[in-house]
Amino acid sequence: MLYRRLGRTELEVSELAYGAARGASQDPHGFIATVHACIDAGINFIDSAAGYDGGNSERTLGEALAGQDDVLVETKYCPYESYRVGAAYVGDPAELVASAEESLRRLRRDHLDVFLAHGMRTLESLDRFMSDGCYEAMLGLREQGKVRFIGISELSEGDGTHEVLKQAVPSGAFDVVMLTINLMLQTAEETVIPLCGAHDVGTVVMMPLNQSSGRSGLTSLPAALELVRHYIAAGQLPDEPPY
Template identity: 30%
Template sequence: MENRKSNKFHVPELTFGAGVFSGRYNHIEKDWPLLSIRRAFELGINAFDTSPYYGDSEKILGSVLHTLREEFPRSSYYIFTKAGRYGPKNFDFTAKRIQESVKESCRRLRTDYLDIVYAHDVEFVKFEDVVEEGGALPELFKLKEQGKIRYVGISGYPLDVLLKIARFQYERDQPIDAILSYSHYCLHNIKLVNYIEEFRYVGVKYIMNASPLSMGLFRNGEPPEWHPASTDLRYAVAQSAVLAARNNLNISKLALQFALDLDDITSTVIGLSNPNEVDEAIASLKELHARKKRGKTIPEIEKKILNEIYQILEPHFNHSWESPPKDH
């Protein structure tokens, strides 16, 4: 239990987003999870983000970590999961269900403790269900006191909702340990920058930036069918991808390196479906580090194309979609 008792919490710059194992983003071959996670360990990624909401993600991740336990013991990695959301419209933030959820996650992940548990998608329920006694956060803090989780977090899309909860917890002298924000620091939206200082002020220690590709928007090919982006934004991103490809550049790599260049966050969470994606993500990170070490900016052609991409995306810049959606 060295990892649980230790005060050290050294999360890598890249966190492995295991939500991809749900199959919601693309098809997953049976051997990919084991190959991808082993490759991630070999390249220094030792933090994994999942949720009961992500289909069989917890079960698959737990099975792989159990298989690799001789090479990589529990004390050598971090597991971040969530509680409160279990389906598109299935939310239960009651203390009883949160307690059950953490127990179930531990069973699926084959561990007796979790490093971070986030109250999942807090904007979908009443504020009181998140913060009041009998709700999610008081129960998560009790589980933290019991040693079953190390840190308490909240996740969601609207940054103002995350900040409202974080501020409330700070004022009650029980600050949130971790924030998981997504699609708010990527090529079309950088709103997270305006909130980092405020999150720090209200005691948030760990800020995770998820979805640097904006949930599969910035990838070669169509985004997932369920993606909430508007038709106009999808078209602008498609134009950007074509422009990048014509100049021998990859829109996914451009988007990832853009997000990885954000300072003052704890880690960037990215879905990694297969070993090649793990290699590509680490290669992008190393290239970025090498540039900084040499004191060089990005190549001129890349700078030129990025500027043109910014112009294409400009009409949609910092536009956030509604969450919850109107039909929720």
């Protein structure tokens, strides 16, 4: 396994991480076995969120990581009513702190390595997050040692041109960002990634396989071509191949 420095955090993380969003409830033994197989392969960075699988992702991950204190864990608090595009922003500092503390209990840890605001999708909600006490609550958790590093993840379905991250990264407010790069969404490589490099912000890529070909609609060649045309029209793919 190869490892890289995660921006100014100075954490040395494996180039491949494990996204623990699914499977904990359906097959907890398989979930735990997968986590152990990842660790055996040299993966030392695992992503979860308070809302994944009703908290069972974190809960089962905590069981899987018993005695594995050297594995780095990233988890998230969602300041929206749901993960849906268009969901109302409902960020609340007290709820953010409570979410982080619940995550610590479920994960059986005394600190979170990386703590993100989950699915930030509009500049308006980013501005509210920075001014309504939520960001200060994040800083407070970091000062208390409950969180080592803070950041945000985007919601590419609602912000395909990464406007939120293009504003957040240069602000200096965040240590880490989580963004989408895959076959159907490549614009971050020319926009957000250079900004992160310039400002020494750690980057974590999500949905590299677009959460499976079935979700992407790649069930046939005509369907794939139609999807490619859609993303080109949306400005998320270049006009000319190679993609």
